Amino acid sequence: MKKLLSLLLIMSPSVYAYKMTIYTDQPEQTKAREVLSTFKNTYPFNQFEIDFEIKTVSAGDLNCEPYRFKKPDGTEEVINRNLTCHSSNIAREAAKNGIDQALIVKNVEAYGGSGGSIPVMSIGSPPEMMLHEYLHTLGLCDEYEYKASEAGEYCDMSGPNMTFIEPDPEGYPSDAKARNKHSDKIPWYSFIKPQTLITRGTPLTLGTDLVNNSVHATPNSTNAPSVMGAAIGLYEGKTCKNANPPKKTWQPGREASIMEFLDAGLGAGNEQLVAKILESRGVRRKLAEENPPERGIFGIPRRPKEILDVPVNNSSESSNSSR
Amino acid sequence: MKSFCFCLFFLFPTLPAYSDCGTLVNALLKYDPATKSAHFEQFYFTNEEFCDGGINEVNANLEIQLIDKGAKVINEKNIYINTFTMVESLGKKTSKRIKENHKQIEPQFRNVKFSIKVPPAQIALYRIVERSNRTLLGTGEVK
Structure with missing residues (x-):
């Protein structure tokens, strides 16, 4: 072959x-x-x-x-x-x-x-x-908390890895309704699996979870996408909380990524975004990967079933994740 | 032969869509956020064959067209270019946390590659349009 x-x-x-x-x-x-x-x-x-x-x-x-x-x-x-x-x-x-x-x-x-x-x-x-x-x-945004002066400069610009969504103050009747309402404002929406919720709590509020900045995405030097950490979802960040007025920002990953800490990895969401951006720039993928991951339909690496089945809101951090 | 055709049938859709093959032209784009304008500083024509797989970039903010002497668009690309520079530093040398950020409004440059199917002399003009609001950022001769 x-x-x-x-x-x-x-x-x-x-x-x-x-x-x-x-x-x-x-x-x-x-x-x-x-x-x-x-x-x-x-x-x-x-x-x-x-x-x-x-x-x-x-x-x-x-x-x-x-x-x-x-x-x-x-x-x-x-x-x-x-x-x-x-x-x-x-x-x-x-x-x-x-x-x-x-x-x-x-x-x-x-x-x-x-x-x-x-x-x-x-x-x-x-x-x-x-x-x-x-x-x-490549267009990706910072994910760290801007000072008020910085927020004034940057908090009018979203990017492939950050979006601004004001949640419905009434909450949401279902996760599906929240998806219907906000999917077009989430640039990485196609990476969020159907079983990953973008709402939580009772009554339902927006967000898979909060970004946990004390946990860093594990740097990934393998030939396969990250499987550590929480699933790609809609996580509430803090980048623009010092803007005037404060703005809610959302990111694809729960762990802090290299867009905040240099000892962190890209995180699963940013990895997929970067790959998509490089492909859109005409950069060709290598033909034969060393130790290729098992691939499913459309060539997407297949993840172990136990990872796919873990409910996202309860998923545990990787033991390799630092801090 | 049957199995070869069978493989091709399944394989071709998975190969990148190099829809636009021709001769390579490198062009130095300058975007000036201060004046909200853009132009090509220089075109570098080559004899190299090139298939452009990057005609529609994720997050593209500029649309670029090359136009021939008959006013026909012969090449069109959507590309992304930063509109400013983020000047960042770590809190201290041993730190791994980005702590400081200044926005610098200064010209941005990018090499844009085109795949040209016509002789260079037939290309007359370029147009650069901001995709979000269709503002014309610049137009000029291709030479």
Whole structure:
């Protein structure tokens, strides 16, 4: 079967591997190599045909500086731990060479990064910082609690992993009615299994559960989607609770993900979202997975029946989940 | 042969839909949130064959059209580009928690790949439209 697949691929119109290039001004490229290894060992990136490359460039090419901003009184403040790169040079170089995605690792001991169309991190940050920033590049939102000033800036924008829904104050007569009413506002709705409730309590209120920030999604370096933790559902977050007025935010996972803590994994919901986004960008899946999971209809990995059958509201955290 | 056809019947629907094959063009898109405008800085024509499997991206916020000299749309893509930069840092160097966030309004760049079926000289214009409100963000010559 594998031979047949390979034959078909050769016969099919030319396809290409997605090209991601890490530009760094660190001569020994140590941090860039850590970043590359992190991508290669993180699901779902490890399931796609991605050609990674590291290029050493000059500090001038990267054109990075500490973050500067004007305060309301007109004075300028410089925050050295925040990093920003004016990356037009890198963008031009990347486009000229047919690179799909440029990333920047800056040789400075600050501990931060930035998530724009070209994700940036400093060598003083852990490599997972780049994963976090790249997920911003793909459009994913932060899942941590914004300060009031930050909430004012960001809490008018939803994303593939975060939505704003004001629950019906009267409650819901059934889970099905809640689904009918809100499904079109949940970008990950297709990942929520029929047996996973999006309401709870008596009378029924909206939400599979609250996000539990003390439990972190387990980083997943396997070749299969995460099976640890709670099922994908509609979990109430706290990202915009300091907005004025406060706004209810909802996420696909109950555990805190890498969009809040860098030692957390993507979480099952974000994994599926990222895979869907990469596919929609034309990134091809690897043909033969090592240790492929058992697949059910439509090629979706089959999960053990005992996991499928666990009622979501009562599902227990994984023993591997930290904190 | 029968089993081969049988396999093909079930296999082809599962292969990615590379609906748009032609010659590769890399184009550097610049989106400027300050002026709410977008344009292509440069087109890089190649001789490489390319099948575009990314014509309708999840969360797409821009619609891009290439138009020929007869005013016919010959290529159309829906893509996502960040509209600003999030500048973030950890509370302290040993921390794993993102703690600080500043929004930076600055130009965003992205390499957009097109699969072109006509000679480059036949492509006249491009149009970039914001999908949410159909605002024209930019138009220009393809050269």
